[in-house]
Amino acid sequence: xxxxLGENHLRDLMDWLEEIALxxxxxxxxxxxxxxxxxxxxxxxxxxxxxxxxxxxELRRLRFPRLAQLEGSIRARIQELKLHPEIRLTVPLGLxxxxxxxELSASTLEDLKRQTGKLAExxxxxxxxxxxxxxxxxxxxxxxxxxxFFPG
Amino acid sequence: xxxxQPQEVIVERGSEASPMYRNLRNxxxxxxxxxVDAVSTENGRxxxxxxxxxxxxxxxxxxxxxxxxxxxxxxxxxxxxxNYFVINFASNCPMDCSYCYLQEYLADNPxxxxxxxxxxxxxxxxxxxxxxxxxxxxxxxxxxxDSLALDPYIGFAREVVPFFAEQPNALLELKTxxxxxxxxxxxxxxxxxxxxxxxNPQRVIDLDEHGTASLxxxxxxxxxxxxxxxxxxxHFDPIVEYLNWESDYEExxxxxxxxxxxxxxxxxxxxxxxxxxSLKRIxxxxxxxxxxxTGEQVLCPDGKLRYFQPMRIDIYRxxxxxxxxxxxxxxxxxxxxxxxxxxxxxxxxxxxxxxxGNQMAPSx
Numbered sequence: 001x002x003x004x005l006g007e008n009h010l011r012d013l014m015d016w017l018e019e020i021a022l023x024x025x026x027x028x029x030x031x032x033x034x035x036x037x038x039x040x041x042x043x044x045x046x047x048x049x050x051x052x053x054x055x056x057x058e059l060r061r062l063r064f065p066r067l068a069q070l071e072g073s074i075r076a077r078i079q080e081l082k083l084h085p086e087i088r089l090t091v092p093l094g095l096x097x098x099x100x101x102x103e104l105s106a107s108t109l110e111d112l113k114r115q116t117g118k119l120a121e122x123x124x125x126x127x128x129x130x131x132x133x134x135x136x137x138x139x140x141x142x143x144x145x146x147x148x149f150f151p152g
Numbered sequence: 153x154x155x156x157q158p159q160e161v162i163v164e165r166g167s168e169a170s171p172m173y174r175n176l177r178n179x180x181x182x183x184x185x186x187x188v189d190a191v192s193t194e195n196g197r198x199x200x201x202x203x204x205x206x207x208x209x210x211x212x213x214x215x216x217x218x219x220x221x222x223x224x225x226x227x228x229x230x231x232x233x234x235n236y237f238v239i240n241f242a243s244n245c246p247m248d249c250s251y252c253y254l255q256e257y258l259a260d261n262p263x264x265x266x267x268x269x270x271x272x273x274x275x276x277x278x279x280x281x282x283x284x285x286x287x288x289x290x291x292x293x294x295x296x297x298d299s300l301a302l303d304p305y306i307g308f309a310r311e312v313v314p315f316f317a318e319q320p321n322a323l324l325e326l327k328t329x330x331x332x333x334x335x336x337x338x339x340x341x342x343x344x345x346x347x348x349x350x351x352n353p354q355r356v357i358d359l360d361e362h363g364t365a366s367l368x369x370x371x372x373x374x375x376x377x378x379x380x381x382x383x384x385x386x387h388f389d390p391i392v393e394y395l396n397w398e399s400d401y402e403e404x405x406x407x408x409x410x411x412x413x414x415x416x417x418x419x420x421x422x423x424x425x426x427x428x429x430s431l432k433r434i435x436x437x438x439x440x441x442x443x444x445x446t447g448e449q450v451l452c453p454d455g456k457l458r459y460f461q462p463m464r465i466d467i468y469r470x471x472x473x474x475x476x477x478x479x480x481x482x483x484x485x486x487x488x489x490x491x492x493x494x495x496x497x498x499x500x501x502x503x504x505x506x507x508x509g510n511q512m513a514p515s516x
Binding site: 015018019020022023063064065066067070094095096097098099134135136137138139140 | 432436441443445446448450451452453460461462463464465466469490492493496
């Protein structure tokens with residue numbers, strides 16, 4: 001792959017590759033030769049660190065497809081809220097804890113009041129309700145049909 | 153279920169007079185017995201690489217236990233605890249489940265051992281229970297071994313059930329994946345002994361619970377125990393998520409509730425598949441073809457890998473719905489789960505471990 005991986009990165013990636021191969025009945029070679037990975041590898045705009053980051057993200061998405069999809073859905077809803085940059089909503093990587101983290105920064109009292117007002121408005125929207133529903137397991141999809149657990 | 157047959161029984165000097173030894177001798181007349189000074193130096197681990205976890209299960213060691221038999225279940229950091237005590241009358245298990253945490257927990261001490269000094273165990277339990285009559289104790293023997301898989305050879309149940317049957321402030325739980333209940337049936341548990349089974353659909357049993365009883369055998373054994381006066385427990389743990397897991401688990405629950413009377417069930421627990429990074433490596437080495445590890449597990453703050461939280465909540469809610477349909481008021485708890493998950497599944501989380509432990513006490 002020409003990515004010159006450190007030991008920890010290599011171990012993570014190898015575990016994921018082996019587990020994807022076992023799950024999907026493919027080979028590590030086939031996974032690495034898939035288009036999303038080769039596209040990243042051959043993208044001339046990316047430096048080594050960015051390439052590694054993107055390959056890792058792509059492999060994580062392949063290894064944890066439903067988690068990645070859920071994280072993506074939550075991210076998309078947070079963006080939909082179009083909050084001011086001073087209000088930051090995040091969820092933990094892996095969604096463990098099931099909490100929405102809210103960070104506010106304000107330079108004056110008025111600013112703070114404005115931010116909390118905006119946040120209160122956002123909290124009343126369906127979008128935020130949907131975020132909590134996603135965190136509460138109300139939209140976990142079944143395994144895709146192509147992914148089979150048991151032989152035969 | 154195919155009964156476990158050790159290739160050899162190693163007996164530490166001093167254990168020959170115990171009831172366990174007599175029971176073993178009677179039950180295994182064709183198996184060679186070897187007397188040694190100390191099991192710890194006679195365990196053949198001079199070549200540790202060859203003495204693998206699997207090989208250790210093939211011979212049975214009878215030895216005295218020198219520490220305290222009764223211990224508080226360690227639970228898991230930051231998770232809701234069910235205030236459980238454990239008695240270790242044996243160490244390691246003749247069965248060989250792919251996901252078993254003993255592969256990591258006993259990696260440096262994998263000998264299959266049975267402790268011969270049951271009289272010390274009973275003395276210790278008696279001291280604890282009589283000193284704290286105001287408190288209720290839920291005590292299990294299945295933490296680092298299967299409670300009943302060795303019972304046809306050692307007769308442990310008939311040594312301890314009569315004692316616990318007389319205790320007003322304790323329930324003994326015998327937890328198993330076997331159908332070895334013959335030794336229990338003639339005893340009177342007086343509502344103080346719960347026999348419980350770890351449950352999974354036959355598909356999971358076939359692939360990942362090697363050497364255990366089939367689902368039907370477990371349920372038949374449960375019904376025999378129920379008819380003999382025992383209360384029952386079922387642990388849906390580890391729940392494994394795979395394509396169409398829902399239909400397999402729903403069917404298993406239907407089968408369970410149509411075989412036993414749910415009003416005789418003392419408790420049910422649910423827990424998803426959990427492992428650690430190091431256990432995962434051992435599993436991959438010992439069971440390279442298992443697909444258990446291909447699920448979407450993430451590292452949780454207590455160092456254990458579990459399916460990501462929204463998926464776990466979804467699994468538990470579905471299981472709870474199927475359970476409640478058949479057994480509306482049966483006690484159900486989660487094993488090694490956070491308060492957040494409890495709240496999402498049940499709408500509440502126990503305020504403290506004693507609250508959950510007390511909920512499991514029999515009604516007066």
